[in-house]
Amino acid sequence: MTDQQSTQFERGTDGPKVIVAGVDGSDSSLRAAAYAGGLARRQHALLAIVYVQPVMAAGAALGVPVADTTDEIAESLAGEIRAAAERVKDMFEVRWEFHTFRGDPYNGLVAAADELKADAVVVGASEQAGHRIVGSVAIRLVKAGRWPVTVVP
Template sequence: MTEQHEQHAHQFERGTDGPKVIVVGVDGSDSSLRAAAYAGGLARRQRALLAVVYVQPVLAAGAALGAPVAETTDEIAEDLVSYIREAAERVRGIFEVRWEFHTFRGDPYNGLVKAADELKADAVVVGASEQAGHRIIGSVAVRLVKAGRWPVTVVP
């Protein structure tokens, strides 16, 4: 009987391993919305909490011209929350996912690192960069992977 118990103790248990908190970075871009959809599927299958994170820039180019940056980024955050709520309502009863929306301030990389740390993320999902300049200086996704602190999935 002991031998049989030891065999069971070393077997993989489907559905018990995996992330409990999945952080996904969204900024309204097509790739970030694809990342959110992908992360939503992961969260559903793993029964994990999906933490949707928008990082509001502290300063932007418009700030030098006197543009109300805080109001603009608050509007983006509100639009993202509305979009996510509408998407969640459309699939209610078919595709159930526990999710929360969080806003952090800063540059995208440091904001996502702070979010993943504070939310105790087991995994981070981001969209691939759509900016050509990131091939030279490195995208947020590449920097997150290089940090080596969580499994990172980059969605094209």
Template sequence: MTDQQAHQFERGTDGPKVILVGLDGSDSSLRAVAYAAGLARRQRALLAIVYVQPVLAAGAALGVPVAGTTDEIAESLVAQIREAAEQVKGVFETRWEFHTFRGDPYNGLVRAADDLKADAVVVGASEQAGHRIIGSVAIRLVKAGRWPVTVVP
């Protein structure tokens, strides 16, 4: 093998194939989707948008129709994404899929990243003050050390 063959660059094969982004409807998660969409477009990667439907055991025990409410939220988020995608169609083309998982946000995103074989994870910074003490989903994902994680403010 010559020196030139050993250091040959393969155009278009480097970089992530699947970029996962968490979406919960908060402003920071919407900014994270926009950022991840730009990354996916530039890398020609699939953008996997994930909404983790919370499992509220206390609400379910009281007879509150939790699943129906979270399904409505997911449908609303998909509608917003489709509308935004239509506005930039022809200018920016990004392949994307929307997925829902059930559970707490951290474990739902971990399961999604594993199931979808994500190469990178993008999340919005937590907007809750208590997370500075007990740790946010973003911090827990970074500490897991399983994927590159980008936290969007």
């Protein structure tokens, strides 16, 4: 094993310091966030919940207020997460942050994981049938091999 391979995931600590969970509002992404929250609690890590706001050039070209819509989705997701964190704070507490990035889901999560110096990435399994043929964000993240990736059904 080369020096570079042996230090690829190591950041000088025992266990992860930052766990990124990708959310898009789907049931599987919310389960992934809950799973990542449990990991973060047990590892005393920061849970970075990431929503990637899609850039829909076609909609913007037609005058559709795409940014406003995706901002509303991000605010709604952040509100749901705050409410869930408030409900469980007496049982356990997790340090968490909510981040939004713009772009396609794969590149947005890669940018988030890089910027936040993620030690692990947790995503939900795709709920779209076409992804079995084309490939899902989860599969692409696993194939990238840059972080340990957990895919939650």
